[in-house]
Amino acid sequence: MRSVKVNTSTEYDILIGKGLLTQVGKEVSKRVAPCKAAMITDSKVDSLFSATVALSLADAGFSVCKFVFPQGEGSKNIGTLSEILEFLAENEMTRQDIIIALGGGVVGDMSGFAAAIYQRGIKFVQIPTTFLAAVDSSVGGKTAIDLKAGKNLAGAFYQPKLVLCDTNALLTLPKEVFADGVAETLKYGVIGDEKLFHKVESLEFMQDLEETIEICVSMKRDIVMRDEFDNGERQLLNLGHTLGHSIEKLSNFTISHGHAVAIGLHLIAKAAEAKGIAECGLAERICKALVKNGLPIQTDFSVRQIAQGAFMDKKRRGGTISFVFPEKIGKCRIEKVPIEEVGQLVTVAMKSR
Ligand SMILES: NC(=O)c1ccc[n+]([C@@H]2O[C@H](COP(=O)([O-])OP(=O)(O)OC[C@H]3O[C@@H](n4cnc5c(N)ncnc54)[C@H](O)[C@@H]3O)[C@@H](O)[C@H]2O)c1
Numbered sequence: 001m002r003s004v005k006v007n008t009s010t011e012y013d014i015l016i017g018k019g020l021l022t023q024v025g026k027e028v029s030k031r032v033a034p035c036k037a038a039m040i041t042d043s044k045v046d047s048l049f050s051a052t053v054a055l056s057l058a059d060a061g062f063s064v065c066k067f068v069f070p071q072g073e074g075s076k077n078i079g080t081l082s083e084i085l086e087f088l089a090e091n092e093m094t095r096q097d098i099i100i101a102l103g104g105g106v107v108g109d110m111s112g113f114a115a116a117i118y119q120r121g122i123k124f125v126q127i128p129t130t131f132l133a134a135v136d137s138s139v140g141g142k143t144a145i146d147l148k149a150g151k152n153l154a155g156a157f158y159q160p161k162l163v164l165c166d167t168n169a170l171l172t173l174p175k176e177v178f179a180d181g182v183a184e185t186l187k188y189g190v191i192g193d194e195k196l197f198h199k200v201e202s203l204e205f206m207q208d209l210e211e212t213i214e215i216c217v218s219m220k221r222d223i224v225m226r227d228e229f230d231n232g233e234r235q236l237l238n239l240g241h242t243l244g245h246s247i248e249k250l251s252n253f254t255i256s257h258g259h260a261v262a263i264g265l266h267l268i269a270k271a272a273e274a275k276g277i278a279e280c281g282l283a284e285r286i287c288k289a290l291v292k293n294g295l296p297i298q299t300d301f302s303v304r305q306i307a308q309g310a311f312m313d314k315k316r317r318g319g320t321i322s323f324v325f326p327e328k329i330g331k332c333r334i335e336k337v338p339i340e341e342v343g344q345l346v347t348v349a350m351k352s353r
């Protein structure tokens, strides 16, 4: 088993290994005395893993209850959040009890937000079951729901007590859901790890997923420890997201987060190259790596639609939006773009297909 220590406002371990779902009870009880455990999961994950996790928790002395919501981004809203909060109250969960978020990024983001606000904060554990959640969303404490106006517009920074990633759980992922996590993995490569990028473009990363996950979460850990509340360096982790989130929302979430980020990555690389920020050939290299991993690189939405959606980005301050631009593989920089220039930036990104 691999272990990565995070030292943010809360200290916690990220445990990565095969078969860890059966160890949930043992690992949680090392950190939190047996109490009530509310498992929160989606319909698909419930059918796959709930029984194993519930049994492991019960064996370790936890009293388990479970809330299940329909799978998919369409559930990541105030309605489901409200149902979760009512469920916690109906089950008389107190601040000594714990939430177990079992699933992908949707489960993790929403359970984390519920944990942050229920009784002003109760403990929670992340058990990522998608590759995306393993490499990215289960770590770092960004929790959120979507609003009608856009992605992740309500949320909190709230760190888990433990992240427990069973790589065997990833074996049941459909190819395209696995690819969502590859988009975020490539993102880490472009932000700061040329070697990782090469492993993804050559598909070598598949040979040791535990190592790949450890590399990604270690990079995220280091960045989040320096800027937990997203005021500076952490914004680098948003590479590809300003346009990606816009596309995801425009598609009414029929395009997944990872697929939208893939398109966003490609577009911003083309814009960076056209603006002379990125070295020549960068967009092409990113494009090839995405395609090789079964990810999309373009969209039919219009420049106006994409630019408009980007105005809701949380890196906007007044009349400017901070964009993350790649300079070369392994190096990015953040630059403020006036909102009246965003249309031009998207035009340039869409042109050079
Ligand atoms: N908080 C963060 O830092 C952060 C980072 C990246 C993404 N996110 C958020 O994460 C979400 C995307 O997460 P996601 O890609 O995990 O999507 P998801 O949670 O919707 O999961 C994708 C699909 O896979 C299914 N699934 C989950 N585990 C499975 C398994 N082991 N086998 C078979 N099917 C399985 C789910 O039921 C779902 O249908 C978005 O809402 C995004 O905004 C948050």
Ligand SMILES: O=C(O)C(=O)C[C@@H](O)[C@H](O)[C@H](O)COP(=O)(O)O
Binding pocket: 136, 140, 142, 144, 151, 152, 184, 230, 234, 235, 237, 238, 241, 314
């Ligand atoms: O952890 C971060 O910081 C990230 O930006 C990681 C992203 O992959 C993730 O999609 C995040 O939820 C986006 O953040 P947002 O602030 O744009 O909602």
Ligand SMILES: [Zn+2]
Binding pocket: 136, 184, 241, 257, 261
């Ligand atoms: Zn993301």
